[in-house]
Amino acid sequence: MLAVTAVIGAGATGAFLSDTETSTGNTFTAGAIDLKVDNESYYNGNVCLLGNWDDNSQTPDSYTWQGTNPYPVPGTACTTSWDASDLDQGLLFFNFNDLKPDDEGEDTISLHVNDNDAYMCMDMTLTSNDDHSSSEPELSAPDAQEDINNTWDGELGSLLQMVWWVDDGDNVLETGESLLNGGAKSLVDFFEGDSATTTFTADLADATTNVWTGVPGPVTGDKTYYLAKAFCYGDMTLAPLAQDGNGTDGPLAPNRVGTGFTCDGKALGDASQTDGATLDVAFRVIQARNNPGYTCNEEQPRTAKLTVIKQIVNDNGGNNVVADFQLKVVNSTVTNVTSGVETTFAENDYVVTETGIAGYQATFTGDCNAAGQITLAPGDVKTCTITNNDIAPNITLIKSVVNDNGGTASSAQFTMKIDGNVVPQNTSVSVSANSAHSIDEVAVAGYHLVSITGSAKCPAVLGGTATLDEGEAITCTITNSDDGGAL
Numbered sequence: 001m002l003a004v005t006a007v008i009g010a011g012a013t014g015a016f017l018s019d020t021e022t023s024t025g026n027t028f029t030a031g032a033i034d035l036k037v038d039n040e041s042y043y044n045g046n047v048c049l050l051g052n053w054d055d056n057s058q059t060p061d062s063y064t065w066q067g068t069n070p071y072p073v074p075g076t077a078c079t080t081s082w083d084a085s086d087l088d089q090g091l092l093f094f095n096f097n098d099l100k101p102d103d104e105g106e107d108t109i110s111l112h113v114n115d116n117d118a119y120m121c122m123d124m125t126l127t128s129n130d131d132h133s134s135s136e137p138e139l140s141a142p143d144a145q146e147d148i149n150n151t152w153d154g155e156l157g158s159l160l161q162m163v164w165w166v167d168d169g170d171n172v173l174e175t176g177e178s179l180l181n182g183g184a185k186s187l188v189d190f191f192e193g194d195s196a197t198t199t200f201t202a203d204l205a206d207a208t209t210n211v212w213t214g215v216p217g218p219v220t221g222d223k224t225y226y227l228a229k230a231f232c233y234g235d236m237t238l239a240p241l242a243q244d245g246n247g248t249d250g251p252l253a254p255n256r257v258g259t260g261f262t263c264d265g266k267a268l269g270d271a272s273q274t275d276g277a278t279l280d281v282a283f284r285v286i287q288a289r290n291n292p293g294y295t296c297n298e299e300q301p302r303t304a305k306l307t308v309i310k311q312i313v314n315d316n317g318g319n320n321v322v323a324d325f326q327l328k329v330v331n332s333t334v335t336n337v338t339s340g341v342e343t344t345f346a347e348n349d350y351v352v353t354e355t356g357i358a359g360y361q362a363t364f365t366g367d368c369n370a371a372g373q374i375t376l377a378p379g380d381v382k383t384c385t386i387t388n389n390d391i392a393p394n395i396t397l398i399k400s401v402v403n404d405n406g407g408t409a410s411s412a413q414f415t416m417k418i419d420g421n422v423v424p425q426n427t428s429v430s431v432s433a434n435s436a437h438s439i440d441e442v443a444v445a446g447y448h449l450v451s452i453t454g455s456a457k458c459p460a461v462l463g464g465t466a467t468l469d470e471g472e473a474i475t476c477t478i479t480n481s482d483d484g485g486a487l
Helices: none
Strands: 034-043 046-050 063-066 082-085 104-114 118-131 160-167 179-186 199-205 224-233 235-238 261-264 275-287 303-313 326-330 334-337 342-346 348-355 360-366 373-376 381-390 394-402 415-418 421-423 428-430 436-442 447-454 465-467 473-482
Touching (some): 179 235, 303 348, 303 373, 348 381, 436 473
Parallel strands (some): 394 473
Antiparallel strands (some): 034 046, 034 082, 046 063, 118 275, 160 224, 235 261, 303 342, 348 373, 394 428, 415 436
């Protein structure tokens, strides 16, 4: 029997029933924490404000002092107010270089953390309390003579008082606004001592506190928070105004509604004249999510410590000492430092330099590069040494011969001497600094001295002396003329 089998095949070019779902563009994007700080500054009631827009350049005018008080002079430039910015642009909350007793100021800081909730801390460091110079009234106060290489010998830090408070944005201390660090204190007392290593850390918002809400926890992203600070060159008395509850919608500006404090410097003497104090102020934030229990003090402040050491090598007669050199650490501002004293700085790039003495060659060793540049990161403890080696001064002797009476001698026939030693003509000869060096020559028959000319320190006569500073160079021309029959 014949068997027949039928085969039915499905087509191989596609499925009869199918479905595809595709998710495209899957993305991971890291969030951001970006702190911006702006400041509104008042000084003796005048406010530092940005001027009107210039119709020609379409850019805003510069900041100027505005108000009715005679000082700071209305219309003059100011730098202590700015819009929301990063503080690494050289912005200074305090930049007042002509303080007088009774001067006072107030600033309101606006803090903005973009996008994400964050813990927030403030670190403030006293970096110097320096007597810059000694005026006659200051010495008569009496006050000790200024030590150029001691940045902690000033009195201003004890006489300049400061207060910080949690503000509602109206630039005025009002009842109910909490004070940081207990109230008004001198700079020295604020930092609990006149020390280059003292940093004050304020817990603004962390797991233990929130100075704005009273409930421990972070600040909210995309919301503005206000702190205010005030200073007084004299005795500050806090006198908070009644809380109006209006915040930034109320009458802003101390020159219209009052400050909430008084300042009296009438009893100050002359001991603090020309003194200066410097501060570093830093704000730091850290994301709140995935950082439960964070406190400001668990992380080291974003500061570093730097010691600048001065060494002097006087092997060529130099007589300068360490105290003759003022050491400086520079970025957007200049901080005087004391040799061998550890000083605290905010993280940044700096240049170590000095107000030097002419005639010394400086070299840098340690953590600075050859140009004195150094980068300080949080927690760094670094040292830079500046070694100054005195440069030997030199004397060049030139012989000039006048033959106008029949003489035939040339300059080569004259023997020149320094300190009794024969030296070549027209050649620099090294000598020691701060010592008298005789200049002379071996006489040639039939010739007489006409003059010694050149540098002011050249002697007037043969056998006379010249005393040179470190690195100084002089050239002396000794002119002789033939005697002839007239002599």
